[in-house]
Amino acid sequence: MNEPFDLLEELTRRYGAVKRARGCFLYTQSGNRITDLWLDGGRAILGWGAGKARMYFKNSIDRGFFGIYGSKFPQALEKALRSICGEFAFFAFYTDKAKVQAALSCAGLRADNPPLYLPWLDYGLDLPPLPHAKIKKTALYCTDDSLKNEPALKAEAGCVEIVLPFSWQPASVLAFRDAALQQKVPESDGMPAPLCEALCRAVYDLRLALPARAAEDWALFDKEIAPYWHRIGPYLKYKGTEESYSAFFMHCLEQKLLIAPSCSAFSVVPFGADTGVFSLLKNNPF
16 A cells, blocks of 8 residues: 555644544544544554454453464464455464565565455445344445445455454464465464454454444435545545545644545544534535
């Protein structure tokens, strides 16, 4: 993803360092509250601190279980991933960039730009209800018919990097479609138990939370977002030109809205907020 500027630098220069985050809001050193529509590229799609992943991470550390045992890909995480993206043959976890490069090379891919698989762009939009989920309506509602299929970014490449719904991910999780490659790629690195437990919980939380969010949750902001974005479920695609996006990003930041730093990326409807978060943008249109 080619970002035209440093998101963190721009945010800090205007409002100071982020001191606290909750839901879709960032609270800065200067006392401002910024509505986050970027959510770390979607990694925080469940909200900053939402779900139970952070609790699982902490509980594992509290039990003193934070070493690395074994080198195979954790079976628990593989099971969690197959619950939302089961079409892959096998998975691998690498903290060593040289191993990532070697694995991608085995799959015939360039090491500097692997295809990304963001499960929240595919999952929860139009799937049937889970047996134990409380669903009011299907969450999919698109304001532009030509964009309905755009969130489905399942690459046809032999290998993809899975971006998981947990913002702290200091390593690469690769998924391979060809089982024969398993004998050729480097063996997985060991994964710290707290990280494994947190990632597993985050995946299951994603599986439960997204289908349970109803269409009206996303449509709440349609009047405010219509001048600037198309909406595809909870995802926002900029209507303007790529050349104007940098200025639009800066303008939104001045209105205390943090949006995707790249025109090619999706922003996200701020679940848990009210329409008042767009009041500055409404009063100061771009």
